[in-house]
Amino acid sequence: MTRDDITAVLIDELGRIAPETDATGLDPDADLREQLDIDSMDFLNLVTTLGERLQIDIPEADYPSLATFGDAVDYLAERLGTAA
Amino acid sequence: MGEFRMPSLGADMEAGTLVEWLKRPGDRVKRGDVVAVVETQKGAIEVDIFEDGVIERWLVEPGTTVPVGTPLAVIGSGGPAAAEAARVAAQPAAAVVVAPTPVEKPPTRASFEPAGEPRRSRASPAARRLAVERKIALDALTGSGPGGAVLRSDVERAIAQMAPRPVSPKRLDFGEMRRAIAAAMSRSKREIPHYYLSTTVDLTRALGWLEPANANRAPAQRLLLAALLLKAVAHALGEMPEFNGYFTHEGFQPGAGIHVGTAIAIRGRGLVAPAIHDADKLSLEELMARLRDLVARARSGALRSSELSDPTITVTNLGERGVETVFGVIYPPQVALVGFGAPVERPWAVGGQLAARRVLMATLAADHRASDGHRGARFLANIDRRLQSPETL
Numbered sequence: 001m002t003r004d005d006i007t008a009v010l011i012d013e014l015g016r017i018a019p020e021t022d023a024t025g026l027d028p029d030a031d032l033r034e035q036l037d038i039d040s041m042d043f044l045n046l047v048t049t050l051g052e053r054l055q056i057d058i059p060e061a062d063y064p065s066l067a068t069f070g071d072a073v074d075y076l077a078e079r080l081g082t083a084a
Numbered sequence: 085m086g087e088f089r090m091p092s093l094g095a096d097m098e099a100g101t102l103v104e105w106l107k108r109p110g111d112r113v114k115r116g117d118v119v120a121v122v123e124t125q126k127g128a129i130e131v132d133i134f135e136d137g138v139i140e141r142w143l144v145e146p147g148t149t150v151p152v153g154t155p156l157a158v159i160g161s162g163g164p165a166a167a168e169a170a171r172v173a174a175q176p177a178a179a180v181v182v183a184p185t186p187v188e189k190p191p192t193r194a195s196f197e198p199a200g201e202p203r204r205s206r207a208s209p210a211a212r213r214l215a216v217e218r219k220i221a222l223d224a225l226t227g228s229g230p231g232g233a234v235l236r237s238d239v240e241r242a243i244a245q246m247a248p249r250p251v252s253p254k255r256l257d258f259g260e261m262r263r264a265i266a267a268a269m270s271r272s273k274r275e276i277p278h279y280y281l282s283t284t285v286d287l288t289r290a291l292g293w294l295e296p297a298n299a300n301r302a303p304a305q306r307l308l309l310a311a312l313l314l315k316a317v318a319h320a321l322g323e324m325p326e327f328n329g330y331f332t333h334e335g336f337q338p339g340a341g342i343h344v345g346t347a348i349a350i351r352g353r354g355l356v357a358p359a360i361h362d363a364d365k366l367s368l369e370e371l372m373a374r375l376r377d378l379v380a381r382a383r384s385g386a387l388r389s390s391e392l393s394d395p396t397i398t399v400t401n402l403g404e405r406g407v408e409t410v411f412g413v414i415y416p417p418q419v420a421l422v423g424f425g426a427p428v429e430r431p432w433a434v435g436g437q438l439a440a441r442r443v444l445m446a447t448l449a450a451d452h453r454a455s456d457g458h459r460g461a462r463f464l465a466n467i468d469r470r471l472q473s474p475e476t477l
Contacts, residue, residue: 018351020351034405037351039349039403039404040309040310041308041310041375041376041379044303045376045380048302048303048304051302051303057302057303059299060299060306061299
C-alpha cells in the first residue's frame, strides 16, 4: 500500500465521521480533531475502522501519533511498512 | 385492552406525524418492540411499545399528524377473543373495521379526512376493491363521484397522500431541532429554580485504571472515560433518588428506573439527550456498547421513542476538547443535570506535596423545588467517591 493509498483511506474514513466537512482540504500539520470537530467517540470509531480496514492494531498509547493528518499518514505508513 | 398512543418525546412536543406502521393488526408485540415510525422535531423516531399484546387495529393512518397522547392503535391482551378480533381486523374484507369509530376517532388533521360528519360510504366497486387491498377506510374519504360516491381516483389520491414520505439520508431537521431545544430550555429557565454546585474530581485513579484496561482491548472493545462517569452517576443516584425523576404539578415523582439521558452533540448542529436505560444495572462494557450505539443512532437520526421520553436525569460530558466547566440547564420535567468538563492537568496538593494531576470539574444543576444544596453536595461527593474506586464501577 502506497502513501497515496493510505492518504485516500484516511480521507475516506474521516469523511464518514465528519460528512459535512471536506477532509481533502485539511492542513496536514494542524490538530486533526480540532479541524474536524472530532470528539473521543468519533476518534475511537476512526481508530476502530482504520484498524479493521488496514488490518493493524492501533493501541491507545499510540493515539498521540495520530494528532495531525500528516502524523497519522506517517504513523500508518510506518505500521504498514510503506517506504517513505 | 390497551391503547398505543402518540408518545411525548419531550416537554415541548405537542404533536407528531405517523410516518409508517411497522406492525400490522394481528401481530403479536412485546414490550420494547418497535411498532411505528413517527416524525417529530427530533427527526424520525422509532416508537416502541410499553406492553405485551396483540395489535387489534390501527386508529390512525400514516401521514396523519395527531396531538401527543392520541391513541394510534388498540392493543389486545392476545386472548382468544382478542386474537379473533385481530384476525377479523386483519382480513382484507374487514377493511372498514380499520376506520376509526366516532367515539375513538382521534382529533386528526389528515388531509384525506372529511371535515364534516362521517358519511356512509358510497363507493364504486373498483374504489372498494382498491380500498380493501390497501386498507383505506372508505368512510374517511371524500368522494368526487355522483352523490359523493368514492371513485377509484379518490382512493388513489388518498394513498398518494398517506404514503410514507421517502426517508432521505438526512433524517434530521436541524431547524426543528433548534426550535425544540429553544422551547424546552425556555421552559426550564422560566419554571425551574436552578441551583448550581461544583467540585473538582482527581482523575488519577480512574485514568490509572482505564489505561491498562484498554491496553489489552481491541478498539471496538475499548472504554471511554465517559462510560465511567455515566456509571458513577447512575450508582450515586441509587443512593440519592431525589435527583432521579420528574417534577410535576404533584411535586417530585421518582423515576421508575435510572435512565440516564446522555447529551449528544450532533456535530455542532444540534443536541439530543437520549436515555441509557437502567444504567445502574449495566456493566461498564455494556454501558459503553450502549453509548456507542446511541451516539451513532443520534447522529443518523434513528433514535427510539423510549430513549427520548424516559430519561430521569441528564448527564452532559464536554469531553477532552471541551472547556473546564459546564453549568447545565435542566431538561424539564427532570430535576437535575450533571456536567463534566474536560479533563485537564493541574497543580494538585496531595499529602502536603504539590503534584501535577489530571482533574475534572463535576457540576450539578438541580431543581430547588425537589432538593436542597446540602443533598446536592452529597450527590456530587458521592459521584467523586465512586470515581476514586473505578474497579467497583
